[in-house]
Structure formats: structure tokens, C-alpha cells
Amino acid sequence: MNGSPDLSIRIGKLRLKNPVMPASGTFGYGMEYEQFFDLNKLGAIIVKTITLRPRLGSYPHRSTEVPSGFLGSIGLQNVGIERFIQEKLPYFENIETPLIVSIGGESVEEYVKLAERLNHHPRVDALELNISCPNVKKGGIHFGVDPEMTKELVNRVRNATDKTMIVKLSPMVADIRIFAEISQKGGADAVSLINGLVGLAIDIKTRRSKLGRNITGGLAGPAIKPFALYLVWRVNKVIDIPVIGSGGISSAEDAIEFIIGGASAIQIGTYNFINPWITLKAIGGIEAFLIQQRVNSLSSLIGKLEN
Ligand SMILES: Cc1cc2nc3c(=O)[nH]c(=O)nc-3n(C[C@H](O)[C@H](O)[C@H](O)COP(=O)(O)O)c2cc1C
Numbered sequence: 001m002n003g004s005p006d007l008s009i010r011i012g013k014l015r016l017k018n019p020v021m022p023a024s025g026t027f028g029y030g031m032e033y034e035q036f037f038d039l040n041k042l043g044a045i046i047v048k049t050i051t052l053r054p055r056l057g058s059y060p061h062r063s064t065e066v067p068s069g070f071l072g073s074i075g076l077q078n079v080g081i082e083r084f085i086q087e088k089l090p091y092f093e094n095i096e097t098p099l100i101v102s103i104g105g106e107s108v109e110e111y112v113k114l115a116e117r118l119n120h121h122p123r124v125d126a127l128e129l130n131i132s133c134p135n136v137k138k139g140g141i142h143f144g145v146d147p148e149m150t151k152e153l154v155n156r157v158r159n160a161t162d163k164t165m166i167v168k169l170s171p172m173v174a175d176i177r178i179f180a181e182i183s184q185k186g187g188a189d190a191v192s193l194i195n196g197l198v199g200l201a202i203d204i205k206t207r208r209s210k211l212g213r214n215i216t217g218g219l220a221g222p223a224i225k226p227f228a229l230y231l232v233w234r235v236n237k238v239i240d241i242p243v244i245g246s247g248g249i250s251s252a253e254d255a256i257e258f259i260i261g262g263a264s265a266i267q268i269g270t271y272n273f274i275n276p277w278i279t280l281k282a283i284g285g286i287e288a289f290l291i292q293q294r295v296n297s298l299s300s301l302i303g304k305l306e307n
Pocket of ligand 1: 023024025026048049070072074076102130168194195196218219220221222224246247248249267268269270271
């Protein structure tokens with residue numbers, strides 16, 4: 001093997017120097033992590049999901065720890081698209097890492113407006129559609145659990161943007177492959193999975209949910225890793241666009257498992273709260289593994305699960 005292994009991968013129009021990025025909602029607006037390390041080292045940066053109007057998020061209690069996991073109802077707290085563009089986006093002018101903006105809406109029109117608003121902004125490299133938002137017009141059902149709604153959303157946003165488009169899939173469906181295929185057909189450049197599962201934790205003395213009046217929350221962290229890996233493997237078999245894997249990744253070894261299982265890139269969420277350097281550690285660990293295994297390029301490992 002000559003020199004360092006090639007960790008780079010392509011997602012749509014983007015070239016990522018390595019496959020590691022934070023997961024939306026666990027890395028703030030990016031700048032919060034500059035105190036820990038140089039953000040130029042990441043494969044990509046994804047910010048918290050941005051909505052058309054600012055959102056204050058859920059009432060307390062918003063989070064609770066569960067065995068090997070995190071149960072949370074944050075409620076998409078964010079500053080809204082206009083403040084994001086004015087106050088958060090300029091920070092990225094001095095950073096070279098590709099920037100992926102996660103967007104969420106309560107109607108197809110809101111997603112389209114967000115995509116249009118960001119389309120001509122040169123510093124935004126890609127959009128990740130968080131389709132786990134409730135569609136208010138259709139009675140609050142999540143876009144990502146209804147194939148027709150997913151199809152309409154993906155097609156309409158595709159027509160509204162030239163940016164690389166990633167669709168983030170929900171695991172709360174009977175067959176996630178259908179949603180991956182719809183995304184590919186609708187012009188997505190990649191899919192990312194999984195968003196949190198839905199969970200409930202009860203305080204048996206008060207008989208109340210540990211998340212108070214939110215009752216349920218998103219379950220994330222190592223508890224969901226085998227399930228997330230299974231879905232990545234399943235989805236990668238049926239589509240040709242890259243799969244970005246997430247769900248409980250807490251080490252380079254976990255990341256490599258996802259890559260062998262079919263992920264072209266990976267996202268780390270909850271573990272950033274335990275170790276803010278975890279993304280860096282994963283990049284270093286992946287490189288060391290490739291050197292040790294005498295593998296020249298990461299892309300040759302993608303989906304290479306032996307039977
Ligand atoms: C505190 C918290 C906030 C999150 N906020 C968002 C969000 O705004 N948008 C989104 O698409 N996913 C959000 N997620 C889901 C993560 O991006 C990720 O898909 C999920 O947590 C699984 O990865 P993990 O097990 O590594 O945390 C959030 C997760 C957590 C724990």
C-alpha cells in the first residue's frame with residue numbers, strides 16, 4: 001500500500017474527504033463545536049433542522065436516559081430560516097467542509113419555500129429533508145410514513161433546488177425500502193437513515209411519562225444500532241444512490257460496520273454529547289483500520305458484507 005488510504009466519497013455533487021459527519025440536531029449550528037476541534041476535519045457538517053418560522057421546541061421534560069440510549073422530544077427548536085441565513089450561515093464562509101442544511105416543514109409548500117430560499121446561497125452545499133415532521137394539513141401524520149406524501153415532497157423539492165438532495169428516512173414504517181426507492185425515483189442524490197425510533201419511558205411512582213406532557217420521544221443511541229444497521233443493509237440492496245447510515249454509532253468500529261453493511265458515509269448523533277471529539281476519533285480510527293487491513297480506498301469496503 002502506497003501512502004495514506006483514500007477516505008473520500010461522493011454524494012451527489014459533493015466530494016467528502018472522509019465519510020464522517022455529525023447527525024442533525026446533535027451538533028447545534030456547527031460553531032458550538034469549534035471549541036473542541038477544527039471543523040475542516042469533518043467529511044461534512046449538518047446543522048439542526050431549520051423550519052420556515054422559529055420554533056421554541058417542546059415543553060420540559062425534553063429528554064431522559066434509557067438503557068444504552070437517549071429518549072428525547074426536542075420539538076425541532078430552531079431560529080427559523082431568516083435568522084439562520086443572517087446569523088448562522090456567515091460563520092461557514094471560512095470553513096471548507098461541505099455544509100448540509102437539514103430542512104423540515106408542516107406542509108409540502110413549506111419544504112419548497114425553504115429549498116428555494118437556500119437554493120442560491122453559495123455556501124449551502126446540500127439539503128437533507130427531514131421527513132419525520134408532521135403534515136399539519138393531513139392531520140399531523142408524518143410525511144415519512146406515507147409513501148404518497150413522501151413522493152410528492154421529494155418530487156416538489158427536487159424541482160425547487162439544484163443542490164445535492166438527501167432524504168432522511170424514518171424507521172417507523174413497515175418497509176423502509178419503499179421510501180428509499182421513492183426517494184431515488186424522485187431525484188434524491190442520497191438517502192440517510194435512520195432517524196430516531198419512537199419510544200416511551202414511565203416513572204412508575206408518578207405513573208407519568210419521563211418526558212412529561214410530550215409523553216413519547218425519539219429513541220437514539222447504541223440501543224438502536226443493530227436495527228439501524230439492518231435497515232441500512234436492507235436499503236442498500238435496492239437502490240443505486242448512496243446510503244448515509246446513522247443510529248447508535250459510537251466508535252470507528254461501529255462506523256466501519258455500517259460501511260461494510262452498505263453505508264457510503266455515516267452520521268454520529270447522540271454520542272457527540274458523551275464525547276464531543278467522537279467524529280474526529282472515528283475518522284482517525286477508520287484510517288488506522290484501512291492501513292492495518294491494507295485497504296487502499298474506503299469505497300472498496302462499501303456494502304462488502306460476506307455471505
Ligand atoms: C437531541 C437530538 C436532537 C435531534 N434533532 C434532530 C433534528 O433536528 N433533525 C433530524 O433530522 N434529526 C434529529 N435527531 C436525530 C439524529 O439526527 C439521528 O438521526 C438519530 O439520533 C440517530 O443517531 P444516533 O443514534 O447516533 O443519535 C436528533 C437526535 C437527538 C438525540
